[in-house]
Amino acid sequence: MNSSVATTHHGPASGLSRWLYTTNHKDIGTLYLWFSFVMFLTGGCMALLIRAELFQPGLQLIQPEFFNQMTTMHGLIMVFGAVMPAFVGLANWMIPMMVGAPDMALPRMNNWSFWILPFAFSMMLSTLFMEGGAPNFGWTFYAPLSTTYAPPSVTFFIFAVHMMGISSIMGAINIIATILNLRAPGMNMMKLPLFVWTWLITAFLLIAVMPVLAGVVTMMLMDIHFGTSFFNAAGGGDPVLFQHVFWFFGHPEVYIMILPAFGIVSEIIPTFARKKLFGYPSMVYATASIAFLSFIVWAHHMFTVGMPLVGEVFFMFATMLIAVPTGVKVFNWVATMFRGSLTFETPMLFALAFVVLFTIGGFSGLMLAIAPADFQYHDTYFVVAHFHYVLVPGAVFAIMAGAYYWLPKWCGNYYSETMGKVHFWCSFIGVNITFFPMHFIGLAGMPRRIPDYALQFADFNAVATVGAFIFGFSQLIFLYNVLHCIRKGRKASDEVWEGSHGLEWTLPSPAPYHSFSEAPQIK
C-alpha cells in the first residue's frame, strides 16, 4: 500500500479544522451530502415560492421579474447544487469501500473539489441581492436573453458555473483514478458493484461535457464583455449555435444526473429481493449504451428552432433508440424482483417508487421524442412534468434510497423505520400530486416559465401547489430521521441488511475512519 492516504492511522482531528482540512473520503462524502441537502432545501424553498404564486391565477406574491429569477435559480441549484453533489457525496463515501481502497486516489484534490462548491453557490446566491437582480433567463440561459439582455449579475453567474464545473471535473477525475487504480487485488472490473460501474461511466461523461459547458459560458462572457459575437447575429454569430453547444453539454448532463441513480437502485433491489441482480453484464452494457447515445441526441431539445427535415428526423430516430437500453434496465430490475423474497424497508420502498415513477417519466420522454408531437409538447408543462418525474422521483428518490440504505453503515445506527416509511409515503403522495397534474395542464396548453396563467389551468395548478407543499415539508421528517439516526438509533450489525453482499458490508458499523488500510483479498 502506498500513497499519502494510508500513512497516518489516527482518527479524525477535532473541531472545525477536521472538516476544513480533511482529506478523508468519508468526511468529504459527509460534507458533500450535507451541502447538497442544504441546497435541496434552498432550491425547494424557491420551488415552493413558485408554486405558491401559481396557486391561483393572477399575481399575488411575487412579480414576474422575480418569478423568472426564482425559476432560474431553482433549476441551477437543484441541478448543480443538490443532485450532482449528492451523487458525488455518495460516491466519495461508498466507492473506496466498495472496491476495497483505503481512500480516494487523490485525497487533497478531493478536499479542494468540495470546498470550491460553497464559494460557487455563495456567489450564485449573492446575485439575488445585486442591482438588477439574479439571473432571470432560465437554467438553460439561451442567448441573447442571457447575453445582450441579461442583468449585470450574469458575470457572477458565469464565474459560479465555472467553479462548479471545475469542482465536478476534479471529482470525476478522482473517481475514475480510484476505480481504475485502487481496486483491491482480485476485484476485477467484472466484480465491480453496479453503483461503481455507473459512476465510472458518469465520470467519463462529466469529463467529456463539463469542459463544453465551461466553453459555452466563456463564449458568453466574451460576448458580454469583450465584444466578440459568438451568439450575436449582428456580428455574424448565431443564437441557435448557443443552443447546440449548450445541449451538447445538456443532454449528457441529464444522464449524469440519472446513471448513478440506476446504480443505487441496482444495489438496493437485489439486497431486498435476496436475489442476485438479473443480467448484471447487460446492465453495465446498457449504461454504456445510454452514455454513447446521449452524445448524438442533443437537438431533440430544439425541435422547434427550425431545423431542416433531415436533422429533425435524425434526432428523432436517435432519441427513440435510447428507449431500448433504458427499457433493458427496467426489465432487469423487475426480473430481479420476480421470484425473489421481498421485504419492504424504506430504501426498498424508495427504490420501487423509483422504478415505477422513473418509468412514467421515461414514457413521457418517449412521447416527447416523436418530433411532430413534440411541436405540441415543447416548452409546456408536459415537459416540466416529464423532467420532474425523471429527476424528483427519479434521481432524488434514488439518492434518498441510497441514504437510507447506507445510513446504518455510516453512523452505526439504524434510522427509525416508522419515520422512514412516513417520509416515504408523504414524499410519494406529494410528488405525484405535484407533478401528475402537470401532464394535463401541459397537454391543455400551458407554457412553462409563466408567472400567471389562463383560467382553464387554475384547478390543476392549485392541486399541484398543494402537492408541492406536502412533498416539501415531508423532507423535514427526513432531516429529523437522519439526526435521530446519528444520535440515538438502534445499533446496526456489520451486515446491516439480511440480503446485503459486497465489500462495504464486511466492514464494522459504523465504518471506521480508516478502512481497508490493508487491501482485502477478494476470492
Added chain:
Amino acid sequence: MSIIHKKTRTVKWLVASCVLMFGFGFALVPIYDVFCRITGLNGKVDLIPAQPSSVIDESRQIKLQLVAVNNETMPWEFKPKTVVTRLSPGEMHQTAYLARNLTERMMIAQAVPSVSPSEAAPFVQKINCFCFERQPLDGRSEKWMPLVVSIDPSLPKHISTITLSYTLFDITPDTPSTVTLSERGSL
C-alpha cells in the same frame, strides 16, 4: 508499474481529455458554421459574392419574397423595393432596399441575411448585396442599397417559394443612441 505511476498516468490522460473537450467546445463554432453552409441549416447564407450561373431554367418559376426586419433600437426605415417577384432559376434579379436614417446622427448598420426554407439557402446566390459590407448613413438621409440575386438552377424541385430576409442591426460604435450612458442612469 507502481500504483502511483498508474494513477499519475490516468490523471494525465483525464486532464488532457478535459483540455481537449474545452477546445472542442470552441471548435464547435467553426464546425457548426461549416455544417450550416453545407446543409443550409438555419438559413445561413454566404457573405461573399457568388458567380452568376450561365444556364437559365425556363421550365419553372420561383416566387421570391424579400423581407426587411429591423432589430431592436434600429430606428431606420428599411424596406425592399418590391416584396414579391417571380423568376426562373438562373435568372438574375436586380433590386434594392431603401434605408432611411430617421435620426439626427450618422449611424452604421449591418444587414444579416437569412433564407427560408433553410433547405434553399445554399441555392440563393447573391451576386451583389448590401449585406457584404457595413452601411453608414448620415442623419436624416436615405439611400437605395443594391441587391443582385439569382437562384441556382439545381434548386430542389419541391421548393417553389423562397423568402430572403434581411435584419438590420445597429453597429454604430460607442454611441448606440442619442442618450448617453450617464443620461440613461437618470432616465
Added chain:
Amino acid sequence: MSRIQNEPRWIDVILSVLAAFFGVQTKRNHERDSMTDSYWRYIVIGLVLLLAFIAVIYLLVKLTLAYL
C-alpha cells in the same frame, strides 16, 4: 489462464462494443472484457463504431425520406 490467452481479439472487441450499443451482453464475454488491461482498443473501436452508427442512422433517415 495466462494473460496472453485472455487478451481479446479485435473481432471480440468489435463484438463487445456492438453489444454495448445494443445493451445486452453475456456474462462470459463480459468477464473476458473485464480481464483486459488495455482499454484504449475499446475506446478506439467505440469511437469508430459511434461514427459508423451515426452514418447508419443518417442513411436510414435519407432512405425513409426518399421512400415515404
Added chain:
Amino acid sequence: MEKLLLGVSGLFLFSGRAHADWTVNLTKGVTEISREIYDLHMVIFWICVVIGFIVFGVMLWSVVYHRKSRGAKAHNFHESLVVEIAWTVVPFIILIAMAVPATATLIKMYDNTEADLDIQVTGYQWKWRYQYLAEDIDFFSSLSTPREQINNTQEKSTDYLLEVDNPLVIPVGKKVRFLLTANDVIHSWWVPEFAVKKDAIPGFINEAWVIVDKPGVYRGQCAELCGKDHGFMPIVVEVKSQEDYEQWLAEFKKADALKSQAAEKSWNLADLMATGEQVYSKACLACHQANGEGVPSIFPALKNSAVALGDEALHIDVVLNGVSGTAMQAFKDQLSAVELAAVITYERNAWGNKTGDIVTPAQIAELKK
C-alpha cells in the same frame, strides 16, 4: 400502481365535474396536421399504457406474491440471453412502427408548395407584430387584459390573459404561410389548435404554415422564455370566411387611412391627456408602473425624471427610437402618430409632471416620415 391509477381517475372525475369544457388531453385542433399529431400522440400514449401495464403488472405480482412475509424463497436465476434479447428486440420493433408514421407527418409539415397568403410574424418583448406581405397591412398585437385583473382587483374575464387588442385575421381553407422572426430575443409562436410552434429568432427567419378548416377564434401563447412579460404575450387568431376576411381587409385599410387623417387635425391638452392615459396603460405601464415611479434599479421612473421634465426633443427620441441596451423599445412602428403624441404629452403632464407641454400628432407624423 393501483393507487396511482385511482389517483389519476380521481383527478379526471374531479376535472370533469369542475369545468365541462375542461381538457386533460392534447387538442385535436382544426387542421389536418394537428389531427395527425393528435393521432400520433394517442398511439404512442396507448403503447406506453400497455407496456406500463405489463411491466408494472409483473412488478406488482412480485410485490404481492414473492414477499418474504408470505414465505417466498428467493430463486437463483440471474441471466437469460433469450429473454434479454427478446426484450431488446421487441421494443425496437415497436419503435420502428412508431417512427414511420411520425416521419410521414413530419414530411407533410415540411411541404413547400406555394401559399395563398404570407404573413410575417415578428416577436417583440412582449407583443407580436403581423405584416401581411402582399397587402399594406402592418400592426401590433398585444395583451388586452387590464392590469386590474392581473392584480386581482377586478374579476377575471373568460379569456383572461388570452385576449389581445388586434388579433391576427386569416381566411379559412387557404394555405397561410407564417414567416417568423424576432426583434430582440428568441420568442416562440404557438397556437395549439394549429399544431404550429416555431421559434422566432432575431436575425433569422423560420417558416410554418396552416390550412384551417373551421372559422373561429383560436388562442395561443409565446412558448419561449423571453424576459419579464413572457407570460403576457398571447396570440389570438381569428379565422374568417373569405368574404368576411375581405371585408375585414377593407375596413382595416379604411381605419388606417383615418388614423393618418387624425394626425392632421388639431388636438388640445385635455384630449391628448385622455388618449395618452389609455395608450400609457397599454404600452408603458407594465414597466414604468401606473404611478410613473417605475421599479427601482430595473425600470426608471418617469415621475420627476430628467427626460420627462427636460428637453422635449430628447423625450420624443427616447419614445420613438428606444434606448439601446435597455428594455426601452422603439415605439415608432408600434403606435400611431396620435398615440405617440398623446402618450408623450401625458408623460410630461401626469403625476405632478406639470410642464404644460403639448406634443402634437402633426409634429410626430413629420418625424415618422
